Amino acid sequence: MNVTIGVDVGGTNIVCGATDEAGKVLRKLKRPTEAHAGHEAVLGRIAEMVAQIREELGAGIRVTSVGVGIPGLVDPRAGVSKFAGNLKWRDIPVADLLGDRIGLPVFIDNDVRMYIYGEAVAGAGRGYEHVLGITIGTGIAAAIVNGGELYYGHKALAGEIGHVRMDGVEEECACGLSGCLETVASASGLVRQAKKALREGRASLLNKWFPGEALERLTAADLSKAMDAGDALAADIIVRAGKLNGRALAAAASVLSPDVIVVGGGGALAGERLMAPLREELYRLLLPDFREGLKVVTAEHNDDAGIIGSSLYAAHRNGD
Known part of the structure; x- marks a missing residue:
């Protein structure tokens, strides 16, 4: 039996898992990233995790390739991490x-693309030809999968929907712009707004x-719990975030005309x-023609989508 291994590299943790050709997770490990030790140490930890999984799979199972999802800017063809801010990586030939x-x-790509690829081919987007996916977490990012193939755009930069500037949003973004969608509509954006409102004296159960x-x-x-308890502040913040994400997705859907939109990440847990x-x-x-038949669904695998996508992506790139 042939399998592939997918690796999801985050600023806090590394998750590594082996899947079969259908994306079923057979083995999984999680370790702290410890990015402060440098890229060589992180890659060494990944290598150890891959070795452990191969040992646990046993002699009858052959690992053919490894896929790695990395945050930030990636050159997937060259196998280079161009810039990963939370890892402090720049121009690292990871593959x-x-x-x-x-x-x-070894095949690498952006972590959000790997997440959405996993959902598109083996999750909530399975069976759809044109998949638009968005992850709502610390930031907001998107990916497009058409006919089972990822769309990259110029310099492989397609998908940065979190940095679309929104009318009525003035907050400064870490990217250097202001008014970016993710400043108010990401999971971290929700929390930031709530803290600001509470410090300014807004009445809320959260006080x-x-x-x-x-x-x-x-x-x-906690904001979701407060909203369920009837808290007006929490409801205002979450509903506004939903509407702003919907507004950004409407623009994207008008350009891309997807069959399905998959929403994942921590924010989707709301x-x-x-x-x-x-x-x-x-x-x-x-427009009605775009709206007709368009499904909007939450991610099926969520926590495992990154390793599933990375694993199946490696199999695809390797010709397995």
């Missing part, structure tokens, strides 16, 4: 360096739940609290 360590073909310095522990999940206003705004802004 060559890791391939030399493990003795297998009781997170008094004083405890406010630093506030998460997007469920219908965020998805209902997202769909409402999306459909309101689309």
Whole structure:
């Protein structure tokens, strides 16, 4: 039996898993990234994880290739991480360096593209020809899969929907622009707005739940709980985020005409609290011909989508 291994590299953790040709996860490991130790140490940790999984799979299973999803800017053809801010990587030839360590073909790409690729071919987008996917987490990013192939655009930069500037949004973004979608509509953007409003004296249940310095522990999940408890501040923030994401997706859908939009990442865990206003705004802004038949769904695999996508991407690139 032939399998591939997918690796999802994050700023905090590395997740590594082996899947079969259908994307079923057979083995999975999770380790801290410890990016401060440098790229050689991180790649060494990945190599150790790959070796452990190969050992656990046993002699009867052959690993043919490895796929790696990396945050930031990636040159997938050259196998180079061009820039990953949270890893402090710049121009790192990941595919060559890791391939030399493990003795297998290695293929890399952006982590969000790998996530959406996994959902498109083996998750919520399975069976659809034209998939537009978006992840709502610390930031917001998108990817497009048409006929089972990723769309990259010029310099492989396609998908940075989080940096679309939105009317009525003035917050400065870490990218250097202001008014970017992700400043207010990402999971971290939700939390940032809530903290600002509470410090300015806005009435909310969250004042009781997170008094004083405890406010630093506030998460997007807490906003969902507060919204369920009838909190107006939490509802305002989450509904606005849903509508803004819907507005950005309406523009993207008008250009790309997808069959399905897959919404994933931590923000998607808000469920219908965020998805209902997202769909409402999306459909309101689309022409009927674009809206007809368009499905908007949440990710099926979520936590595992990154390793599934990276693994199946490696198989695809390797011709397995």
